[in-house]
Amino acid sequence: MESSEYYIDLFLKYMRSERGATVNTLKAYDKDLRQFLAFLREDNLEIYSATRDNVRDFIMTLTENKYNKNSVIRKLSTLRRFYTFMVKRGFIGENPLVSLFSPKQEKILPNFLTQSEMERLIENIPLDNPLGIRDRAIVECLYSTGMRIGELVQLNVSDVRDDREILIKGKGNKERIVFLGEYALKSLKRYLKEVRPNLVRDDKEKALFLSRFGTRLTCRSIERMMEKYGIMTGKDVSPHTIRHSFATHLLENGADLRAVQELLGHSDLSTTQKYTHITLERLKEIYKKTHPRA
Structure with missing residues (x-):
């Protein structure tokens, strides 16, 4: 057999x-x-010789070390795919x-x-400085658009179409079209006109959103930026919070669930359905607060 790392x-x-x-x-x-392999090697075992009991022991160790249930499920899913x-x-x-x-998620x-x-x-x-204009965009x-942060950082200037559309390559390299609203289009045009030309250092750079060094922004840079503005607003905010808000607001305003599924790029409708729980919870709150005999 080859080494475990090889497989x-x-x-x-x-x-x-x-x-x-x-x-x-x-x-x-x-x-x-590699975490599972390290666990196996404590008993001089390799990943290709693992048994059902080894996997069971691994799950028990994760549970004893206070891993949450969803993390354990994800690791099990990885092992299932691998084997x-x-x-x-x-x-x-x-x-x-x-x-x-497998425990229930x-x-x-x-x-x-x-x-x-x-x-x-x-x-x-703020819109009184170039990076603020970029961040607003x-x-x-x-x-x-409701796009994922990984999809946003991979955008090139050429992905933005003149008719308010953006071509996205999502999970599994699946392409989809998302739409820019009036406010987003206005902010993006201002960034492209006033800010990006001054940030770019290399004319061959294709990235839509650039750092102050003229390179493609990373996911972590945007996460830190979102944390900063979240603190200013008094909320815990991440790029995924914005994606969740996008889906929730569409459903609150009457959007069809399957349309939201397409916009989010979900392959499974059940993934989108979790947002209906949010809107139902909010409806319950409104009912309790407003109905005279609730």
Whole structure:
């Protein structure tokens, strides 16, 4: 047999080239598999010789170390994918996770801002300096389109179309079209006209949103920026909060669930349905506050 690392690398290459896994997904797979391998090697075992009992012991160790249920489920999902790949390629004869019980995932309602909080967040981003103009355009684009932060940082100038459309390459390299509202379009045009030309250092740079060094912005840079403006607004805000707010506000205002699914780029409608729980909870709150006999 080859080394355990060899099979992990082979699996990651397969997931990237044949299944279109994103960089972040591949990093998570790699981290989960190497954590399991480190656990196995405490008993001088390798990843290709793991048994069902080894996997069970691993789950128990994670639970004892206070990993939350959803993290454990995600790691189990990684192992299932990996060992399914190993069996299909003929590297091992049996999948040690076959018929192994998986705990039920906890339902965590997404964090979101109300429509007035979203307005306040945007209005608190100053427009008296170039980076503020850029940041306002970023937040407006996130809120107008509901795109993921990873999708936003990968945008090139050429992805923005003249007719208020943006071409996005999402999870699994699936392309979809999202739309820019009036406010987002106005902010983006101002950024492209007044700010980006002064940030760009290399004429060959294609990235839509640039750092002050003229390079493509990273996810972490935008996360830090969002944290800063969230503090100014008195809210805990991340790029994903904006995505959740986008979906919630559409549904609150009568959007069709399947339309929201398409805009978010969800392959499974059940992923989108979690936002209906939010709107139902808010309806309950409104009912309790306003009905005379509630």
